[in-house]
Amino acid sequence: MQELRTLIGKEITLEWRQRYALNGMLLYIVSTVFVCYLSFRLKSNQLNPLTWNTLFWIIVLFTAVSAISKSFTQERAGRLLYYYTLASPRGIILSKILYNSGLMIVLSLAGFGFYAFVMGNPVGDIPMYLLTIVLAGIGFASTLTMVAGIASKAENNAALMSILSFPAIIPMLLMVMKLAKNALEGLDRSVSSEEIVVLLALDAIVVSLSLILFPYLWRS
C-alpha cells in the first residue's frame, strides 16, 4: 500500500516536472476538438447527436492512445532497471494504471467541457454522461497501460501501439459509446445498468490480467 502511494507520487512528480507533456496533451485534445469544429463548419445544432457522440469518443480514444503510450517510454532504461530492483512489478503496473486512469479522467473531462463549449451540448442526462466518461477513463487507461507495456518492449513503438491497442480496446469503446448514447438521449437510468455492469466486468478482467501478466513482461 505504502509502495503504491510512493509510486503514484513519483508518477505525479514526474509529470509535474515535465509539464510540457501534460500541457501538450491538453493542447492536443483542445486542438483536435477545434479541428473538428472547423471542419464540420457547425452551428451548434446542425450536428446529429449520434455523430456528436461518436466524434467525441473518437477524439477521446486518440487522446488516450497518445497520452498513455508514453507511460513506459518517458523514462530511460537505466531508471526502469532501478525501479526493478526497488519495487514489485504488481506495484508498478497498479500505480501506472491508477495514475493513467486519473490522467485520462482529467483529460477527457476537460475535453468534454471544451467540446460541449464549441460543439453545443445535446446531452440529456449530464451526470450519467460524466459517469460514463469516468468509467471510460478507467477502462481505457487499464487496457492501454498493459498494451503500452507490451509495445514499449519492441522497437517500432508508435506504430505497434496503435495496431495492438485499437482491436483490444474496441469492446470497451462499443460499450462506452452505447452507455453514452443512453445518457445522451436521457433514457431512464435503469436501461443502462446492464452496460455499466459489463463495462465494470471488462475492467476487472483487464486489471486482473495485467496484474498476473505484467511480472513476466517486466522481467525482460
Place this chain on the structure above:
Amino acid sequence: MKNNWWKVLAVVLLTYGFYFGLMGEVPRRNILNESIRNVYFHVSLWFATTLFLLTSAIYSIRYLRSNNLTDDIKAVEFTNVALLFGALGCATGSLWARVTWGDWWPNDPKLNSVAISMLMYFAYTVLRSSLEDEQKKARISAVYNIFAFAVFIPLIYILPRMTDSLHPGNGGNPAFGEYDMDNQMRRVFYPIIIGWMLLGTWIATLRIRVRALTSND
C-alpha cells in the same frame, strides 16, 4: 500407425461430413432453403477456430511457466491455424450472408467482432516479427496472446448476444439448434466439427515439426 489413428479419423470424418453435408437430406426452412447446409461448414469452422485459439492461449500460459521455446512454437502455430480457419469461416459466412441476408458483409455485431479479433491476431504476428531476441519475443508475445484471448471471448461470445444481431442465438434470437436442426443434421454436424478440429491439429503439428527441424540447423 498406432499414433496416427486420429489422422485417419480426421479424413474419414471430413469425407463423411462433406459427402452427407452436400448430398444428405436437409429440412426445408424459409429463407434458408438449401443454404442450411452451410451450418455444417461455417459453424463448425468457427468452433474449431475457437478451440485452436484456446489451445494457443494454454500453450502461452505454459510457456510463461516453463520458459520452454517449444511451447512458444506450439502457441504460434495454433494461432496460425486459427487464422486460416477463421479466414475460411469468414468466407463461408460471407457467402451465406449474401444468399440469406442479401449482402456480402452485412453490418452485424458478430461480423464486426470477428473482423476485430482477426485484426487482433494479425497484430500478434506483427508483434512477433518486430522483436528480435528469441526469448524476449516468446515472452512478450505470450503475454499479448493471453491478453488477446481474454478480449476475444467477450468479443465473440458475449457482446454480440447483448445487441440486435442477425445471427441466431444472439440478441434474443433463438439459437440455431433449437428448432432449425433435426437429428438427421446433427448426425453430420457433430462429426464434421471433430473432423475440422483434428485436421487443424494435424496441420499445426506438421508445422511445429518443420519449425523444430529448421531451427536445429
